[in-house]
Amino acid sequence: MIISVIGAGTCSKEIYTLAEHVGTLIAQKGATLVTGGLSGVMEAASKGASEAGGIVVGILPGFSKEEANDYVTIPITTGLSHARNVIVARSADAVIAVSGEYGTLSEIAIALKLGKPVIGINTWDNVEGLIKAESSEEAVEKAFELANKLK
Numbered sequence: 001m002i003i004s005v006i007g008a009g010t011c012s013k014e015i016y017t018l019a020e021h022v023g024t025l026i027a028q029k030g031a032t033l034v035t036g037g038l039s040g041v042m043e044a045a046s047k048g049a050s051e052a053g054g055i056v057v058g059i060l061p062g063f064s065k066e067e068a069n070d071y072v073t074i075p076i077t078t079g080l081s082h083a084r085n086v087i088v089a090r091s092a093d094a095v096i097a098v099s100g101e102y103g104t105l106s107e108i109a110i111a112l113k114l115g116k117p118v119i120g121i122n123t124w125d126n127v128e129g130l131i132k133a134e135s136s137e138e139a140v141e142k143a144f145e146l147a148n149k150l151k
């Protein structure tokens with residue numbers, strides 16, 4: 001199972017902690033984590049998964065593996081800038097959006113267009129098809145449940 005966690009490159013301590021817990025739970029359930037590989041929510045989820053012994057794939061916007069955060073196990077350079085969002089969404093069996101800005105909104109839209117389940121915590125409101133969650137545990141449970149239904 002592959003779960004993508006998406007969110008902004010900058011975030012509050014509260015959102016960082018939330019995303020880190022999401023990453024931890026994903027790894028504990030044996031899934032591979034995919035993120036955009038940079039800072040903020042991406043780093044937090046990567047940290048949680050990495051410290052729980054999980055595999056973390058970072059789909060990087062640039063040409064250098066060194067731009068990946070310290071918790072990425074497998075850095076993938078794309079040179080695609082924001083267009084890498086398609087790869088982050090397409091790679092996943094389910095997507096969890098934690099907070100986020102316009103880049104996150106684009107990933108939500110792409111994932112929904114591709115028929116992927118998207119679960120959101122403290123993220124965009126009023127996006128048709130986005131499934132709301134109130135906690136990291138609820139988001140991860142829904143992601144696994146919905147991804148398994150699609151298999």
